[in-house]
Amino acid sequence: MSNSNDHDWESFCRLGEAIGDGLHHEDPWIAKEYKRLQKILLPKTDLEKNIEKKIRIKRNENINIQIIERLKKDKCICGSNLKQVRSGSKTVVCKNEECKKKYTYNSRKK
């Protein structure tokens, strides 16, 4: 192991302790830096990446189904139809080029 790597590990451990103490709530960069070092020091295996990808795809599919259901009934206040901005997004945009109003569905249940 190189010296620069040792240094990274040291920072990584220190940041881990800070997060344990809840300091990352006060300093958001701590969590950010921790994640950056985690990627360098503990790269994810292909298996982990595959699982995460599958979860993400499944999540996107579920959102898409929900949005498609909603868009069957919902329309923009201008009367035009709405479309999803991108797959997996809960944000929809008016199809009317002159309107282009955006709406975001939240997942809270009524």
Ligand SMILES: [Zn+2]
């Ligand atoms: Zn509109």
